Amino acid sequence: MWRGAASRVWDVCLEHFRGLSHPGRVSLRRCSRRGAVTVSVTPAAGLADQPARIAVWGLKPLQEVTLRALVANEHGSLFDSCAHYQADHQGEVDLSVDLSQGGDYTGLEPMGLFWSLSPAAMEKPYQKLELKKVKAPMKVEVSVHQGYSKPRAIPGQVLAKASVERWFTLPDVRRIRLKEGVVRGSLFLPPGNGPFPGVIDMFGDEGGLTEFRSSLLATHGFAALSLPYFNFEDLPKVMEDFHLEYFEQAARFLLHHSKVKGPGIGVVGIGKGAEFASSMMTFLPEVVAAVCISGCSSITASALHYGQLTLPGIRFNMSRVSVSESGVFDIYEALDDPLDPANSSSRIPIEKAEGHFLFVVGEDDRNWKSSLYAQIAIGCLRQHGKDNFKLLSYAGAGHRINPSFSPVCLVALDHVLGVPILSGGESKAHAHAQEHSWREILEFLHIHLS
Structure with missing residues (x-):
């Protein structure tokens, strides 16, 4: 049997699905330090074909930010994606209810940062991001950056980061x-x-x-x-x-x-x-x-x-x-x-x-x-x-x-x-x-x- 993060995948997935049964805006500001920007991906370890929820809090009211996802495949090639969001009056962004204003996609796309991943600017174009070693997860870094930055361009100042694991198998498979x-x-x-x-x-x-x-x-x-x-x-x-x-x-x-x-x-x-x-x-x-x-x-x-x-x-x-x-x-x-x-x-x-x-x-x-x-x-x-x-x-x-x-x-x-x-x-x-x-x-x- 696996241990560590892999052994928690199924339990985390179940907790996540129970959380999704109550839709609405995520509000977790009380969990962060006053004034600190935080990004959350729930579940932090889950199945690759199941949804994840991305939320940001601690921003200024109506602040413009770029959310970015970054992945390295087994050969070390980088894939990234980005989308533009504007915080609400409480300084929060919730991808399950908020619309992307630009970047690699627009509109309500809760999983857009994942399906829009493509080779980064410095990489050979037209590569497919398909996992070859399914016993290890696809590790994705989600980051929040100041202002709007164009796809494949250098993003603005990093405000917050979170890591997520996307698994293609369960521990007991x-x-x-x-x-x-x-x-x-x-x-x-x-x-x-x-x-x-x-x-x-x-x-x-x-x-x-x-x-x-x-x-x-x-x-x-x-x-x-x-x-x-x-x-x-x-x-x-x-x-x-x-x-x-x-x-x-x-x-x-x-x-x-x-x-x-x-x-x-x-x-x-x-x-x-x-x-x-x-x-x-x-x-x-x-x-x-x-x-x-x-x-x-x-x-x-x-x-x-x-x-x-x-x-x-x-x-x-x-x-x-x-x-x-x-x-x-x-x-x-x-x-x-x-x-x-x-x-x-x-x-x-x-x-x-x-x-x-x-x-x-x-x-x-x-x-x-x-x-x-x-x-x-x-x-x-x-x-x-x-x-x-x-x-x-x-x-x-x-x-x-x-x-x-x-x-x-x-x-x-x-x-x-x-x-x-x-x-x-x-x-x-x-x-x-x-x-x-x-x-x-x-x-x-x-x-x-x-």
């Missing part, structure tokens, strides 16, 4: 590195004897092992398997043709685990991972629920084999890629049309699936036309008389729809191509889509796996 036959990954098990509903979690064409969503799923009661499919340990280093048997072995392993209850498991995938989620639902009886985030209705780039069946990958035409003056690549038109009869053999025949689909798309996705692809998939299901689906389509949201309060990344550096790729979306709308869709995803999985 077990993480088991998996090496089962050819299958690789990490299995996260909630505390207790179980059995728990099982979920396989997959990401896109960046490859490698990404665990932050799986670890959060375990905090919500799921036995979650983070499943890489290339560029990890002895898996292929680059995307080649894939074999569904690899994913079948992973599904059978999870379903037959002593801590996992049946009769079936769920799958969550984004981008390329959503293609595999749809394919697993279509061909594997072990899978009964699939969350497909920003995916395609067909197999793309690399072929998918299953026994004697082959679904060839639709090709990307790089001549249709455009580059902005700032050097950002727009690949929205690059993928060949799935509706072209020449690509009909690449379509995933999801009408064969007996389970339930949840399609999650951003209507401003610029990675590719995920909103159109979801409509193609839904049209196919309807054509075959099926209503085993739900669509969450978000205006103003882009490609990378992650759990609640994740930093929004509208342009991301592609690890394969080494260039910045436009993901699309508008920051505030995308952040709201993440918060709403994460609640819906958890509910969907609980309903269909219980």
Whole structure:
């Protein structure tokens, strides 16, 4: 078991949630020294997908201040965000009720300092702030500065500071590195004897092992398997043709685990991972629920084999890629049309699936036309008389729809191509889509796996 701050995460979260049941302006002036400016973040240690409350007191009436958040990732790169607030007549600022006047966002955004984190001015742009080591928290410093300062600029005098830990797992969640036959990954098990509903979690064409969503799923009661499919340990280093048997072995392993209850498991995938989620639902009886985030209705780039069946990958035409003056690549038109009869053999025949689909798309996705692809998939299901689906389509949201309060990344550096790729979306709308869709995803999985 963990000790120290980590062991207090769950208790602090519970205290925080009880406090949120009584909304209204925070008033803690009596807790500070007379004349001292204080900033409070509650809980000081909490789950990354749960809200925190930020309040400042001890300011002068109507004083203008900049609130700033600062994070260093595992490699030491800095990410920051800022917002402008004006104190009330009591010298207080409460982000749960007060509006930001400027900075990285405006309006009522209680968690804006977290979802607007982006590379600091001195850092390489377009980096994603995604935690790789989930057993340690993301440590955020929240500071209050005199006056209004522009984003990525030197802020004014520091008036107060506070530290907060954002955890992606709970103390009693077990993480088991998996090496089962050819299958690789990490299995996260909630505390207790179980059995728990099982979920396989997959990401896109960046490859490698990404665990932050799986670890959060375990905090919500799921036995979650983070499943890489290339560029990890002895898996292929680059995307080649894939074999569904690899994913079948992973599904059978999870379903037959002593801590996992049946009769079936769920799958969550984004981008390329959503293609595999749809394919697993279509061909594997072990899978009964699939969350497909920003995916395609067909197999793309690399072929998918299953026994004697082959679904060839639709090709990307790089001549249709455009580059902005700032050097950002727009690949929205690059993928060949799935509706072209020449690509009909690449379509995933999801009408064969007996389970339930949840399609999650951003209507401003610029990675590719995920909103159109979801409509193609839904049209196919309807054509075959099926209503085993739900669509969450978000205006103003882009490609990378992650759990609640994740930093929004509208342009991301592609690890394969080494260039910045436009993901699309508008920051505030995308952040709201993440918060709403994460609640819906958890509910969907609980309903269909219980």
